[in-house]
Amino acid sequence: MRRKTAAGAVAGMTIAALTLAACSGGDDGGGDGDSGTLTIVTNAISGGKNEAEADWINEWVIPQFEQAMADEGQDVTVEFEAQGVDDEDYKTKIALDLQSGGGADIIGIDGIWVGEFAEAGYINPLEEVGGDAVTDWEGWEQIPDAVQNGLSFNDQVYGVPQGADGRVLYYNKELFAQAGLPEDWQPTSWEEVLEASRALAGIEGVIPIQLNAGTAMGEATTMQGLLPMLAGTGAEVYSGDQWIGATDEMREVLDLYRTIYVDEGLGDAVLQQEASGRDTSFSLFAEGEIGILLEGDYFWRSVVDPEVGTAPMENRDEVVGYTMIPAQTPGSGVNGQDFVSMSGGTGRVLNPNSDNPELAWELLAFMNSAEAYEARAEYGGLNISPRTDVNETLLEGNDMLTFISDEVLPITTYRPGLAAYPEVSVALQEATAAVVGGTSVDEALTGYSDSVAGIVGEENVNNG
């Protein structure tokens, strides 16, 4: 029957998950130590999302690793399960995989999922899974503690981080020139960003600024919208053992959203509500129809990259400008900073259900060797690697990543690595969705504060 109830689907899926959990302990091949099959899953696919990473795994990692193993007399086959979906869907998929006792041997995850996955017992500390070889790995010396924290929970490392990233304001230099704005732009307050947006509003058919909002974009709204703005007011989403509630700082951020989307119409409110709004905003920016966009360095290296981008811009290097995100007013940011940013990071973990955990670690270590990062660079779309030895050579000549590494990372802030964060993040997205949809700031603020109290308890919310 074509029509299937979601109720049935949910129940069925749960049943399937539980049945599998009961009768399987990992079903990815079987090995006697000398041979085996390993699988890798990450949200990357040739011809789509994170194409460069997918190509690197297919064309470099797999043949090189299989060859290296064959040289040692081991017959190892590596398979890559390519995915190219929204981050939220990918997370659901791997959570269900892990819950059912299956899943790939090596799994790419967002650092912010480590807490909830660890609490659920889906992933274990890396040394527990991979054994002594993990402790003895030479790579740890090359990865700074701050970067290792990206894949840690309760002081234990659960995976190998894939590097750091940072957020900036991107702007279209051609549009800036048309609006009589400087091509070399560095705003120092929110007001200056709004001024530039007002100037861009004079150009026909151009959306001056898109500041990510709403629930349709998921975590992108929080990470590339609300949190950097909040940092600009000097507040953080979690501080002093409390989550932020209806404070003055939250109100100022929501006021900013209201100014942009409702009062002055500088952004496209409808776009923020579309189911595929983020991808649309990417393609609009690439077509020169958006003036200013707050995004991570991911945007530069994987979206508008002329070769491997999903919305490639042939003249990216000439047209796209990037600049630091100003605090609300100079000095008003967290730690009294003039400029702010948010950082996160992804990484890869070992599946505790793996039949060959030690072999899987060998592959994971291989993927994080200096040699592997150098090979990765050839595929384009490289991010800042977690390894200092690699960064020293690779970032040279890449102005954008050097900018992130030198200017942005020293002033950046991180999301709290707590299991409640993803739910609080949804509440933040709902607050912006409400404001952009026309609800008053007061009402959105009360709604937000109530949701957070429902998630973490009234006593853990700071209402200013």
Place this chain on the structure above:
Amino acid sequence: MSTASARASGRRTRRRPEDVAGLGKAGAGTFMTPALALIGLFLIFPALWTIYLGMTDYRLTGLAAADPSFVGVENYTQILADPEFWNSLRLTLIFVLVSGVLGQTLLGFSVAWSLRRLPRWAKGIVETLVLAAWVVPTSVGSFLWLALLDRRDGTLNWLLDTPGMAWLIEYPMASIIIFNIWVGTAFSMLLFSSALGAVPPSQMESARMAGSSTWQQLRDVVIPNIRGHILTNTLLITLWTFNTFTPYLLTAGGPNGASEILPVYIYRTAIPGGQLGVGAAISLLMLLINLVIALVYMRIGRGRKA
């Protein structure tokens, strides 16, 4: 079934030997076992499991995923106190009433009615066109609709000369209602086509001879003859529409929950929201609503036959 007919059939069976097939209780039981096992495994067990899950705080990730605890009716009190649930139920009822009961039934009947005098080839063409909507996989169909309704390059905006109109954002409910009518009308059309074929031509002829209008023919001849079909059709369509998940492909329940019918609400709560326990609880509520609908129709059906 009325008591009279029950008595009649009872009398009839009494004349037969008890064991018609001559298998014996054990033999008959053996034949039944595989079917009963399948029903038990795929229907009864999941239903019981849903009831159990609905009383836990089971989640996709985090502590409650590793060790769900029993919370009793807490999920239900939470859901019933949640305005989002009531909003979703209200949207679902509108969706079922307008797109299913009214839209698909009336349109399906109208098409079947206007087709009945057409030459066979013309009828074939129209039927094929309507059926196409039913045969096209819904994922493909919804993709076509996204292209039709797209805000920037959509066909509809081009046809109506309404550039930049975001139909799915401005009129989310109307969009999924029309979409669902498009998807499901074929079923009603086919069912009513065959039903109309069964209306005795003599009755129609007499009605026409008596000079009755089309409306009078429908009211006095056609509808009394096909009442059973109408009932079956409405029951099936109500349940299908109530449970359909396809509108998710168009609007994903958005914007801001404006088209979040119950199946979508359950999905968003359970899977991306990670609250599997709450999702199971809403599923059970939905199952109960389905049962009530089915019972109401069966009651009407019984009343009609009596």
